[in-house]
Amino acid sequence: MEYPDQSGFRQRKLQPRVRMRGTGTDSGEPGQLFDDTSAGQNSGPGGKGPAVYPGQNLLSDPMSNLAMAYGSSLASHGKEMMDKNLDRFIPISKLKYYFAVDTVYVGKKLGLLVFPYMHENWEVRYQQDTPVAPRFDVNAPDLYIPAMAFITYILVAGLALGTQNRFSPEILGMQASSALVWLIIEVLAVLLSLYLVTVNTDLTTIDLVAISGYKYVGMIVGVLVGLLFGRTGYYLSLLWCCASIFVFMIRTLRLKILSEAAAEGVLVRGAKNQLRMYLTMAIAAAQPIFMYWLTFHLIR
Amino acid sequence: MALYGLILAAVLFTNAVAVLHEERFLAKIGWGVDQSIGGFGEEPGVKTQLVNLIRSVRTVMRGVFIKIIYFIVSI
Numbered sequence: 001m002e003y004p005d006q007s008g009f010r011q012r013k014l015q016p017r018v019r020m021r022g023t024g025t026d027s028g029e030p031g032q033l034f035d036d037t038s039a040g041q042n043s044g045p046g047g048k049g050p051a052v053y054p055g056q057n058l059l060s061d062p063m064s065n066l067a068m069a070y071g072s073s074l075a076s077h078g079k080e081m082m083d084k085n086l087d088r089f090i091p092i093s094k095l096k097y098y099f100a101v102d103t104v105y106v107g108k109k110l111g112l113l114v115f116p117y118m119h120e121n122w123e124v125r126y127q128q129d130t131p132v133a134p135r136f137d138v139n140a141p142d143l144y145i146p147a148m149a150f151i152t153y154i155l156v157a158g159l160a161l162g163t164q165n166r167f168s169p170e171i172l173g174m175q176a177s178s179a180l181v182w183l184i185i186e187v188l189a190v191l192l193s194l195y196l197v198t199v200n201t202d203l204t205t206i207d208l209v210a211i212s213g214y215k216y217v218g219m220i221v222g223v224l225v226g227l228l229f230g231r232t233g234y235y236l237s238l239l240w241c242c243a244s245i246f247v248f249m250i251r252t253l254r255l256k257i258l259s260e261a262a263a264e265g266v267l268v269r270g271a272k273n274q275l276r277m278y279l280t281m282a283i284a285a286a287q288p289i290f291m292y293w294l295t296f297h298l299i300r
Numbered sequence: 301m302a303l304y305g306l307i308l309a310a311v312l313f314t315n316a317v318a319v320l321h322e323e324r325f326l327a328k329i330g331w332g333v334d335q336s337i338g339g340f341g342e343e344p345g346v347k348t349q350l351v352n353l354i355r356s357v358r359t360v361m362r363g364v365f366i367k368i369i370y371f372i373v374s375i
Contacts, residue, residue, distance in 0.1 A: 177302040184306065196349045275346070 098143035098206060100133040108138045109145055113217050114241065116248040122255055139252070143206065146213020153179065153216045153294075156223050160298040163227065179294060186212050186290065190283055194257075197275050201256050211252065215287045218245050219295050226299040234299045242288035249284035311372055317354055318361040326354070 086092065112119055124139045125132045134142040157175045161167045187208050194201070218241030226234025258276050326332050331351050361369070 174301070181302045181306045195353070196346050198349060 094204075094206065095143070097131075097133060098141070098210060100135055101142050101144045102135045105135050105138060105142070106145060109142070110217060112138065113145075113214055113248060114221065114244055116244055116251065119251075122251045124255075141207050141210040141252075143210050143213070146210055146216060149216035149220060150179065150183075150213060153220050153223075156220050157298055160223055160227055164300050182290060182294065183209070183212055186286065189286075193279055193282070197279055199257055199276060199279075203256050211249070212287075214248070215245050215291050218242065219291050222291070223295050223298055226295075231299060234295075238292065238295070242291055245287045245291065246284050249287055250280060253280045253283060307372065311369055314357060314361065315369065318358045320354060320358075322355075322358075326351075 083092070119138075122139055125137045131137075131140055134140040134144075154172060154176045158167060158172050161171055187205065190208055190212070191205065194203070218238070221241050222234055222238035225237035257280050258273060320326055322332065331347075331354070
């Protein structure tokens, strides 16, 4: 259970709290997001290893070796250039952070989304100014669950419509695009209101997309229960999921938007904190509304 | 398809914000820019932020974006 001391990333205060997950495939460095599974050639710090050359045993001709080496250097140069240009528009390295999850994290997070009432410590642990990767901290936002939940929601919507003989392949595309548009609108509205209230927070846009995407889990649960047990089941499970998403949002956003004193439960007076509290409440209240809006037409 | 509607709606909203005239309209309401300068320190407030936002949208729209907007709307 000891990490080697040469890593240099560890801080003293992390040592008693970092638990070794039983996976055993971790390479032991908390600063590295993904395990390095490339077959021996490592072309970057993120471990994006492309370079397993097939057929290396077959060709021993020096001319073809030369050609292969030249071709591979061309390919890696082209890849570098493309990555550099793509990185300007979509921050790929930051995106990787949000997908560094493992099964234990996903299980715990899904449990938190449905039952957040027993969880006590909602703070995200930091490691030298950057948040710890999601696989080491349950409270960190990730993009894996929202992405998977979105796709599952579309499939479940298709299933629900199919059981009512209202299915056609175009409907899947329409559901997907309308859900995506509502997500974009919600993220833009939250961004605008954060700007107007001049909150100094470290919530990035991707964080907001991740947090807004967590409601799809509740929607899927609602629709599936509604398929099995009819309208009463749908309303009951949707009520439960709305309440838990409400509590989850408030507890997650409270630490990020409100100032430290207010976040600890001390009632801090002042117009600014009041505004921020209203903002948190509004964001949290918008989630159940969206959850109902996007699913009620699926249950008949 | 809904994405195209979203882009169109966003463009039209931005245009609506940008055509609010400074002298004829905003000053009459009290949302003019000159009246709100003087807020040093920690108190920007929602209204000041909104006024600044409107002014900056107008400034940006008067630049390069006009051509982009006309192009999108004409499709």
